[in-house]
Amino acid sequence: MDNKKIAEMLEEIAEMLELDEEKDRHFEVRAYRKAALTIGSMQEDIRDLYKRKGERGLLELPGIGKGIAGSVIEFLENGRMSKYDDFKKRYPLDFKDLSNIQGLGAKRIYKLYRSLGVKDLSTLKAAVEKHEIRELEGFGARSEEELLRGIKRVESGKGRLLLGSALPEAETIISKIKRSGLVDAVELAGSARRMKETVGDLDILVISNKSKEVMDFVENMDEVSETVVKGPTKTTVMLKIGITCDVRVVKKESIGAALQYFIGNKDHNVKVRQIAIRKGYKLNEYGLFGSRGKRIAGRSEKEIYEKLGMQIMDPEMREDRGEVELSLEHKIPKLIQLEDMHGDLHVHTNHSDGSDTIEDMILEARSIGREYIGISDHSKSEYVAGGMDDKKFAKHFDEIDKISDKIDGIKVLKSAEIDILKDGGLDLQRKTLERMDYRLGAVHTNTKMGKDEMTKRIIKAFESGYVDILAHPTGRLIQKRDPIDVDLDRVLEAAKDNGVIMEIDSFPERLDLGDENVLKAKREYGLKFSIGSDAHSKAQLGFIRYGVGTAKRGWLRSDEVVNTYHIAKLMKLFKG
DNA sequence: GCCGTTTTCGGCCCGACTGTTTTCAGTCG
Numbered sequence: 001m002d003n004k005k006i007a008e009m010l011e012e013i014a015e016m017l018e019l020d021e022e023k024d025r026h027f028e029v030r031a032y033r034k035a036a037l038t039i040g041s042m043q044e045d046i047r048d049l050y051k052r053k054g055e056r057g058l059l060e061l062p063g064i065g066k067g068i069a070g071s072v073i074e075f076l077e078n079g080r081m082s083k084y085d086d087f088k089k090r091y092p093l094d095f096k097d098l099s100n101i102q103g104l105g106a107k108r109i110y111k112l113y114r115s116l117g118v119k120d121l122s123t124l125k126a127a128v129e130k131h132e133i134r135e136l137e138g139f140g141a142r143s144e145e146e147l148l149r150g151i152k153r154v155e156s157g158k159g160r161l162l163l164g165s166a167l168p169e170a171e172t173i174i175s176k177i178k179r180s181g182l183v184d185a186v187e188l189a190g191s192a193r194r195m196k197e198t199v200g201d202l203d204i205l206v207i208s209n210k211s212k213e214v215m216d217f218v219e220n221m222d223e224v225s226e227t228v229v230k231g232p233t234k235t236t237v238m239l240k241i242g243i244t245c246d247v248r249v250v251k252k253e254s255i256g257a258a259l260q261y262f263i264g265n266k267d268h269n270v271k272v273r274q275i276a277i278r279k280g281y282k283l284n285e286y287g288l289f290g291s292r293g294k295r296i297a298g299r300s301e302k303e304i305y306e307k308l309g310m311q312i313m314d315p316e317m318r319e320d321r322g323e324v325e326l327s328l329e330h331k332i333p334k335l336i337q338l339e340d341m342h343g344d345l346h347v348h349t350n351h352s353d354g355s356d357t358i359e360d361m362i363l364e365a366r367s368i369g370r371e372y373i374g375i376s377d378h379s380k381s382e383y384v385a386g387g388m389d390d391k392k393f394a395k396h397f398d399e400i401d402k403i404s405d406k407i408d409g410i411k412v413l414k415s416a417e418i419d420i421l422k423d424g425g426l427d428l429q430r431k432t433l434e435r436m437d438y439r440l441g442a443v444h445t446n447t448k449m450g451k452d453e454m455t456k457r458i459i460k461a462f463e464s465g466y467v468d469i470l471a472h473p474t475g476r477l478i479q480k481r482d483p484i485d486v487d488l489d490r491v492l493e494a495a496k497d498n499g500v501i502m503e504i505d506s507f508p509e510r511l512d513l514g515d516e517n518v519l520k521a522k523r524e525y526g527l528k529f530s531i532g533s534d535a536h537s538k539a540q541l542g543f544i545r546y547g548v549g550t551a552k553r554g555w556l557r558s559d560e561v562v563n564t565y566h567i568a569k570l571m572k573l574f575k576g
Numbered sequence: 577g578c579c580g581t582t583t584t585c586g587g588c589c590c591g592a593c594t595g596t597t598t599t600c601a602g603t604c605g
Contacts, residue, residue, distance in 0.1 A: 103604090
């Protein structure tokens with residue numbers, strides 16, 4: 001997949017454009033940055049999009065116009081981008097790595113290049129170590145130290161964290177700040193609040209009149225490895241887990257405005273602020289202000305959106321995917337909430353690769369309020385994961401029946417995560433499949449096969465009539481493994497024809513389907529979904545909240561997710 | 577370079593923090 005490569009090239013072009021001394025090209029710079037962001041965060045391979053829809057497909061992407069589309073097409077067709085190559089001849093520098101260093105932008109990078117010949121991380125490091133940098137005009141001993149810290153940070157840098165790591169860390173920090181006694185309220189903002197699958201930094205907002213004490217407290221928390229910036233109302237610290245955390249202190253009358261400002265992604269915010277300007281207002285993180293600078297709103301987000309003639313929406317929607325327009329029409333859907341989840345249909349036990357017993361998993365599910373749980377261990381092709389054959393499944397199901405007879409207050413369903421074999425067949429015999437309450441199908445093996453073959457393989461499995469839910473449909477592992485090469489549109493179409501439910505696997509490194517594809521499957525194919533925890537231990541049953549976050553990011557209502565149904569309705573669906 | 581319920585031209589968010597500056601440029605989000 002070339003998305004990342006193309007995004008990096010566009011990002012570097014933006015850096016190099018910043019160096020133009022003859023005229024201010026900063027809007028052009030922003031255009032390239034936006035295009036880079038769009039392409040870098042796409043879930044579909046841009047090459048596929050281009051094959052399918054040609055230039056028109058690229059032009060439909062936000063922030064891509066004729067100019068940038070031309071460069072992208074040139075790269076897709078010929079493997080090179082002349083605009084990039086031309087710039088690179090003038091500036092033979094590794095902007096990509098260097099600009100990762102905190103405090104280094106295009107201009108300072110170029111200055112270091114011209115005066116000291118710094119081209120990449122290693123030459124920068126050498127210059128720092130020889131104390132050459134402190135001699136430069138505009139730099140000093142402190143900048144040199146800062147750069148050294150920046151280099152170390154990048155070298156040990158882990159980049160973005162999975163939501164499943166970042167969110168619990170944020171919750172720990174928030175509860176510590178709350179318990180400090182220095183604050184009236186603490187709120188999470190940023191991409192973690194939007195439940196984005198990966199998080200680059202944490203944004204925390206605090207209401208307090210002891211600003212300085214709060215800043216000191218944050219700096220000295222156990223989770224912190226170093227202070228990056230510290231001012232009277234804002235402190236940035238590097239956390240030991242490898243991402244930074246911004247803590248801002250705001251006044252009570254501004255908290256709504258601050259939340260509005262720091263929760264939405266950039267594009268969402270720009271649009272909302274443009275609406276404010278059209279109405280003759282000004283919106284910033286301190287409030288919504290009228291023409292004479294009078295504060296009109298700011299205490300709550302709802303108040304701000306309402307004064308703008310908009311309907312407030314959950315944080316997960318604020319990605320500028322059409323929600324601003326919908327909000328102006330007061331047509332924001334009522335999204336699914338965690339409390340709507342009545343059951344879990346994807347759970348493993350120690351009969352395959354889980355670590356807890358059937359009984360423990362059932363009891364834990366009951367204790368967190370589930371009305372039903374589906375036990376879905378692996379089938380035999382997954383031998384590394386302790387997958388079972390038909391004989392073992394017969395015994396396994398007997399045991400589930402026996403245990404569930406003993407336990408009240410929760411309905412236990414028999415299922416399996418059945419391998420969809422290379423030829424599209426299923427990994428278990430019909431009589432085993434018939435004994436299940438419902439069936440998950442999944443691709444685990446031969447994941448590198450060609451697109452057409454893979455697509456046919458999955459569709460054939462659907463047509464057997466024994467796949468109720470397609471588990472982790474694309475098989476991706478975030479930051480680790482690309483999705484399988486499959487024609488998702490054909491798969492979704494076939495799912496619609498065969499009544500197959502798409503899973504949102506809640507495991508933090510899967511979140512599969514991802515948010516964009518959830519939205520696509522809902523909008524274009526009207527499919528139903530199941531949010532499964534894919535828990536391999538008791539504690540992991542709680543992962544379902546990440547799946548719910550992804551569902552909300554895909555704009556799902558509770559009636560579109562089958563495990564919000566009560567058991568009778570669900571069983572009718574599976575029998576039907 | 578992108579974009580269109582003020583538009584095919586003329587806008588495009590703006591405040592906080594830092595270091596080295598003696599009044600602000602660069603960077604960040």
